[in-house]
Amino acid sequence: MITVVKPGLLTTVQDAGRPGHRASGMPVAGAMDRLALAVANRLAGNDPGAAALEFTLMGGTFCFEEGAVAALAGAEMPAALDGVPVDSRSAFTVPAGGTLTLGVARRGVRACLAVQGGIDVPRVLGSRSTYLRAAIGGLEGRALRAGDRLPIGPPPAVRFAAPPRPFPAMALPGSPVELRVISGPQEDRFAPEGLETLLSATWKVTTQNDRMGYRLDGPAVRFRDGADIVTDAVVPGAVQVSGDGKPMVLMADCQTTGGYAKPFTVIGPDLRRLAQARAGDEVRFVRCTQEEAVAALEEERAWAST
Amino acid sequence: MRIRAQGEGGVVVELGDAIDPAVNARVHLLARAIRERLGGDVLEVVPSYRSLLVIHDPLTTPRDRVVERVRALADEVERAPAPAAGRIVRIPTRYGGVHGPDLADVARLAGLDEDEVVRRHAAPRYLVHFLGFTPGFPYLGGLDPALATPRLDSPRARIPAGSVAIGGVQTGIYPVESPGGWRIVGRTPLRLFDSRRPDPFLLAPGDGLRFVPVDDATYDAVLADVGSGRHEPEVEE
Known part of the structure; x- marks a missing residue:
């Protein structure tokens, strides 16, 4: 059992998400930086998609009743065990009664803390991920609070081998953050100069950024005939342009459907880069082909699978 | 019918341009056919008013294969008689x-x-x-x-x-x-x-x-x- 002493800014239980129910309106949710989730889990000896804690900008203080093996990945967050700094980039052992303190992120936004055995909250539709908007999954469907107690699952029957260090793919993105995009589904809704604006401008992450989406600021994008489309299905990574001509990149907790035109889609393996960007950071969209996207996905899977 | 991409693992199949119960009925018919017949190639089908999003794993099923099979199935569904009203x-x-x-x-x-x-x-x-x-x-x-x-x-x-x-x-x-x-x-x-x-x-x-x-x-x-x-x-x- 882990007792939450200080919960941080927004700390939730997340795993690899809840796909399979989008036709019923259920968002996928899951870790915003899915590579960080996989690496932290593998370091801790877990299945890459096991349930972990996702911190946002700031960690927190956690007291471990029983001893545990833990690992951290994603944003650079200083970690200390009973006041002594630990190298959180490899697995570390927390003794029974030990207190783990995670500070403010030096770089990046979201870090995942994996504990061997995983965070053992009940599964909802096959996943332990918290979906805040409908209060589903995680601990009572909400962010952690001081005093919460988190059960740790039994150690996995098969220990997953730790990935080799260092993790080149884990590097936090530089500035501007480059996001590769695949054309479609509604590129034809935009005037040619509108597409040119989207691809040539440097966009700024606004303060309107959360697990549902990142709104970006920059020059207004011109449409061919308006922002509204007949509502259709959307995925995390879809770039929606609303009536004011500003793009929003949909993230893990996005709704399953939306009514704004979508010129292109950020490829899955690059979404973690945006998840690690904060307000004021610069973003650029770069076109890529299906072949490049598949190669990037293969590289990510090589880390995320055994 | 128009087919577009939504990311590396999403294929959008548009059967019309407007909100129309007849178009929507065909959306659900095709969604069911894809689930029943292409289950091995397709992870999820997400219907909306006039289109479907077909989600697949591009590492195990290349996009071209999904598009080809969905297209063939859509032609078949197009020729099928109108479905009886559901529950x-x-x-x-x-x-x-x-x-x-x-x-x-x-x-x-x-x-x-x-x-x-x-x-x-x-x-x-x-x-x-x-x-x-x-x-x-x-x-x-x-x-x-x-x-x-x-x-x-x-x-x-x-x-x-x-x-x-x-x-x-x-x-x-x-x-x-x-x-x-x-x-x-x-x-x-x-x-x-x-x-x-x-x-x-x-x-x-x-x-x-x-x-x-x-x-x-x-x-x-x-x-x-x-x-x-x-x-x-x-x-x-």
């Missing part, structure tokens, strides 16, 4: 009062009395075009145009689960407590989403739906049954 799920609804605080406003804006609004809202066989917005939220077609009412100028922060509401030319039911700008005309004791049930979702895309006005006693009785897990929703086949 109709009955939604007991307490209109007005504390359960429907905006019923009076909707009546005033429509130039009708409250009873007439209820009668007209409960008359049609609605179509669940698709589910979205929040888990289990039905986008319904079939609202009497006389009941179309503009959304609230400022959305409410919390709308109770089960609220039946009108927004513009649409009507729907809020499955979970959420913010919203539609006008609330009533409430159902049914749970459109309940993670404790084996199938947590009351409605499926393509279902028919009818609102059934009930009084407080019936509302309370159904609510008690739902709370204890004894309630079976009424379905007209």
Whole structure:
């Protein structure tokens, strides 16, 4: 059992998400930086998609009743065990009664803390991920609070081998953050100069950024005939342009459907880069082909699978 | 039919350009055919008004293969006879009062009395075009145009689960407590989403739906049954 002493800014239980129910309106949710989730889990000896804690900008203080093996990945967050700094980039052992303190992120936004055995909250539709908007999954469907107690699952029957260090793919993105995009589904809704604006401008992450989406600021994008489309299905990574001509990149907790035109889609393996960007950071969209996207996905899977 | 990409693992199949029950019926027909016949190649099918999103793993099933197979299936479905109408799920609804605080406003804006609004809202066989917005939220077609009412100028922060509401030319039911700008005309004791049930979702895309006005006693009785897990929703086949 882990007792939450200080919960941080927004700390939730997340795993690899809840796909399979989008036709019923259920968002996928899951870790915003899915590579960080996989690496932290593998370091801790877990299945890459096991349930972990996702911190946002700031960690927190956690007291471990029983001893545990833990690992951290994603944003650079200083970690200390009973006041002594630990190298959180490899697995570390927390003794029974030990207190783990995670500070403010030096770089990046979201870090995942994996504990061997995983965070053992009940599964909802096959996943332990918290979906805040409908209060589903995680601990009572909400962010952690001081005093919460988190059960740790039994150690996995098969220990997953730790990935080799260092993790080149884990590097936090530089500035501007480059996001590769695949054309479609509604590129034809935009005037040619509108597409040119989207691809040539440097966009700024606004303060309107959360697990549902990142709104970006920059020059207004011109449409061919308006922002509204007949509502259709959307995925995390879809770039929606609303009536004011500003793009929003949909993230893990996005709704399953939306009514704004979508010129292109950020490829899955690059979404973690945006998840690690904060307000004021610069973003650029770069076109890529299906072949490049598949190669990037293969590289990510090589880390995320055994 | 137009086929577009949505990311490296999404294929969008558009069967039309507008909200049209006939187009939507073909969407559901094709969605079912893809699930039944291409299960090995496809992870999920997400229908909406006039299109489907087909989600696949591009590392195990290349996009070209998905597109080719979906195209072939769509041609086959195109030639198939129109499907028989599906089931109709009955939604007991307490209109007005504390359960429907905006019923009076909707009546005033429509130039009708409250009873007439209820009668007209409960008359049609609605179509669940698709589910979205929040888990289990039905986008319904079939609202009497006389009941179309503009959304609230400022959305409410919390709308109770089960609220039946009108927004513009649409009507729907809020499955979970959420913010919203539609006008609330009533409430159902049914749970459109309940993670404790084996199938947590009351409605499926393509279902028919009818609102059934009930009084407080019936509302309370159904609510008690739902709370204890004894309630079976009424379905007209």
